Amino acid sequence: MTSTRPLRADAVRNRQLLLAAAADEFAERGLDASVADIARRAGVGKGTVFRHFATKNDLIAAIVLDRIDALNAVGEELLDAADPGTALLEFLTVAAHQRQQRDLSFLHESGELPPKVTRARERMSDNVHRLVDRARRHGAVRADVTGADIILLMCAPNYVASYVPDAAPDLWRRYLAIIFDGLRPEGAHPLPHPAPPTP
Amino acid sequence: MTSTRPLRADAVRNRQLLLAAAADEFAERGLDASVADIARRAGVGKGTVFRHFATKNDLIAAIVLDRIDALNAVGEELLDAADPGTALLEFLTVAAHQRQQRDLSFLHESGELPPKVTRARERMSDNVHRLVDRARRHGAVRADVTGADIILLMCAPNYVASYVPDAAPDLWRRYLAIIFDGLRPEGAHPLPHPAPPTP
DNA sequence: CAATAAACGGACCGGGCGGTCAACTTGTTA
DNA sequence: TAACAAGTTGACCGCCCGGTCCGTTTATTG
Incomplete structure (x- = not known):
């Protein structure tokens, strides 16, 4: 029952970028790839990663x-x-x-x-x-x-x-x-x- | 040509203990098992590990x-x-x-x-x-x-x-x-x- | 048993990690 | 366009890891 407002436009874009970057990074370096590297690859700050994925x-x-x-x-x-x-x-x-x-x-x-x-x-x-x-x-x-x-x-x-x-x-x-x-x-x-x- | 004196008795024993403990630890937790844990399992100080294996x-x-x-x-x-x-x-x-x-x-x-x-x-x-x-x-x-x-x-x-x-x-x-x-x-x-x- | 070098142990260091936060930017909405 | 909430950011924290170092213990040897 949590009424959720729609995500802001840049937020949905960043979420997609993050998922793609993370998939690539994990594919190349395994699950040990660091969150910082994933963020960099997505062109995004590290904090943003944790906003989208706790x-x-x-x-x-x-x-x-x-x-x-x-x-x-x-x-x-x-x-x-x-x-x-x-x-x-x-x-x-x-x-x-x-x-x-x-x-x-x-x-x-x-x-x-x-x-x-x-x-x-x-x-x-x-x-x-x-x-x-x-x-x-x-x-x-x-x-x-x-x-x-x-x-x-x-x-x-x-x-x-x-x-x-x-x-x-x-x-x-x-x-x-x-x-x-x-x-x-x-x-x-x-x-x-x-x-x-x-x- | 490095003339090596024989290992001291306790040293050879510890070396064996370490190899066994490491094998067990790696078997249970994968290669990410920490050196400290291996040392503890062998009943030995962490420094000793690095004396035997650089x-x-x-x-x-x-x-x-x-x-x-x-x-x-x-x-x-x-x-x-x-x-x-x-x-x-x-x-x-x-x-x-x-x-x-x-x-x-x-x-x-x-x-x-x-x-x-x-x-x-x-x-x-x-x-x-x-x-x-x-x-x-x-x-x-x-x-x-x-x-x-x-x-x-x-x-x-x-x-x-x-x-x-x-x-x-x-x-x-x-x-x-x-x-x-x-x-x-x-x-x-x-x-x-x-x-x-x-x- | 004394002397000596080998071996030991654990406090310590630098680095990298996952995760937090408060100041700042930006999309949205009326 | 004004104003606010949502989103972003990177410095920062605590933790743990591999590896170092030196004061201490101990096996060896004459």
Whole structure:
């Protein structure tokens, strides 16, 4: 019930500049990038950052929320695609592509997150489970992998590729392909450990 | 040619305590663990840490060197194992197991490392290439993956598993199995991106 | 046991970080 | 255009970190 007046024009512009600058900075230098650097990159004073985002974590959360929302839109569209197998692959491709470059995979951090982020993450988890179930029923994915597995594996291609210095920007595609081949039923060997809980 | 007197008895003990404490601390809290905490855990003053390791990076390097050396011993033993396929899997299992818990995957950091570490890493790279070549010739691994791929993928299972809170300590085995299935020739689909350079 | 150098410990330093604040600027509104 | 609230800014604060230094302790050795 908090009646909020509309933001001033320069404020909305600065907010966008900040989100973009922060995303770039985090992409290049990881989540350790300093708030001061982000502010400088956005052409803005450090104080302005904290006016828009009370905390560095809130800033990160805002970026992550944007990305999860975008991913959810794609995921929900793919839920009734013709081929469930390629739909799942497509989803993983988008996920890896958007998270390109650096970490941000702190999706997982179950510690104190704004409820909005938690809700978006739950929706994503739901989408992934549906996508995986469909693909499994369609015989495109081995019977013994779960949605939880896929969520965990989602960030692996970028992580792997990020360790080659001056990597080609699309190298992650190679590792996504290898991992996805490991998810197929053909040539699958029984897994030595049960899947993690789904929460 | 620096004639070095033998270390004093307490010094060698403290050095061991420090290496152990640092390994534990890094395992639990990542490489950001503070030198002060490591010293406290070892039951030693902070100054003592720097007497043994001029720099925090030197301490990390010492630990990493130990691990790479151990891994090299295993790798060289496996080079003439009966089954090249299971030999490679075994190697990856040992690698993942020893790097259990947390990162330390800074194997890759090509930036300023002590020459000893660089040499050990090169030896490891060599071993992995041999292991992979043997496995490939034996038909246990798809034709289009290289040693460089495997080195990159080596840390992925731990990375993936590390993101589930309170994970079972062996969860990484599950993801190693999935990734290894992706490396097999059966059901392999062509890869969309060339392998990274081998250096 | 005495003498000596090696090893130890913790107060201390400079720097960089996230976050605050009060003076100042600017968009908005009547 | 006047006036006010919203927004901006950069100096500033406290904290913690890696690393230094020197007075003190201790293993070694003859």
